[in-house]
Amino acid sequence: MSNSTYDYDVIVVGGGTAGWVAAMSAARMNRRVLLVERKGYLGGVLCTGIPIHGFYDSNQRKVVHGYADEFVRRLESKGESLGYHMTDLWFGGFVCVNPAAVTPTIIDFLTEAGVEMLFYSQVTGVLRNGSSVEGVVVQEKTRKSAHTAPIVVDASGDAIVSHLAGAETQVSDALQPPTLIFRLQGVDIPKLRQHLKSNPGAYVDWRMNPGTAVTDKFLDGTQFFYVHPELVERIQSRGSYSPIINRFMFTVTPDGEGIVVNMLRARHVDGKESRELTKASVHLYANLEPLVRGFRDLIPGFERCFLAGCEPDIQLRETMRIIGRYTLTLDDVVEQRSFEDSIALGGYFIDIHSASDNAGLWRRTEGHYGIPYRSLIPAGLNGLLCAGRCISGTKEAAASYRVMATCMAMGQAAGNAAAMCSHRGISPHELPASELRRTLLDQSALVDVNGGSKVDG
């Protein structure tokens, strides 16, 4: 049943990590779905080539399956990913995908599901009827348009729709730093591995599970490398590069010949402010070339490396989060709490990067925890749901659930909930979570802490 007084049954704002899954999930329930994205591509941070975390917990137990797994399998079948890779690091397992294949694959999924897509269009306002959100105002290239729907999903990362709707949001005092992620090709990775084997102590990673040793076997298998702090200092001492952190994380790309570099960061940036983001971008781009030159000159295996790609936007770990009907906490995460209305599972460690220096809060977590449906629902408003890093959680909890597999799992839950609510003409808080959970289980999603059968692969 479609409510023809509205233009759509569901509008999803943001075609990033969580949003595209939300749009597809709602459309697979035969809803008329509009997906609005301000950029010209889909997948958000998925398009940078950094590893997708959150599929596994620290004990290598699979905690995200469902549509996120379908995405990985499709990329694997096209030769664009090597699939799941298990590791003795705190995150248990991860997936790397070819970033160039992300948008076309997502577009295929959305086309198959019948989602209407609107790119290059920014949501700048919300249509409200009392406390109910009933649509969005969109700035297209040359005109403004308005679109109505009984349910809107805010998958903007920044909680921008919730903010525009007047929902209460939270912002931490010292926001985690934004990062310019880039890719290098032409790296001789076997040479890098050999260098690390012949220089004990040169490999550093503080996220190794208890009992794991840096053996030759470990170094042959690892897809992660950290640039040693001393080396970063040597690059810095050449005068043209000013980092805020003395570590760089490298991830090997699926072709085995490239490296994704994560951690070229800017200090104290408020990611909600365009002017601050502009200043940060200018600073980070100015640092890019000297840094790559430093890698070439100083790191064995990098002599012939070249810049192969750079995510044009700097990426934001943290901006606004909603205050929802439940706020997930650090205790919920570390005590592996389950909830009656759990609609997804998180299994990633607490990963907080400092806004200003090398410090951070990195804490291994045992097992996994539930993400309550209530955390996706902004308090005090009807017709609105959130998915992705902007759901309701404390800074510490968000530092775990913000990873991409978890965001995709939340997208699946939000899309289904939106479809069910629009079909019944109810608001998200009126939907019995038990029904949503049953639907998600039918779609192979994992929703119960230590529940169900162990999923392999």
Ligand SMILES: Cc1cc2nc3c(=O)[nH]c(=O)nc-3n(C[C@H](O)[C@H](O)[C@H](O)COP(=O)(O)OP(=O)(O)OC[C@H]3O[C@@H](n4cnc5c(N)ncnc54)[C@H](O)[C@@H]3O)c2cc1C
């Ligand atoms: C530097 C960095 C490194 C990270 N490393 C990892 C990692 O190694 N592994 C991992 O799994 N996770 C990692 N993460 C975390 C993870 O990538 C993000 O938290 C996650 O992708 C957020 O997903 P999202 O859907 O909430 O937001 P996004 O993927 O950012 O999607 C939001 C989308 O909304 C769109 N949008 C925003 N506002 C509007 C508007 N007004 N109108 C229309 N569209 C709008 C944006 O253009 C974007 O496409 C990292 C994050 C950062 C920033």
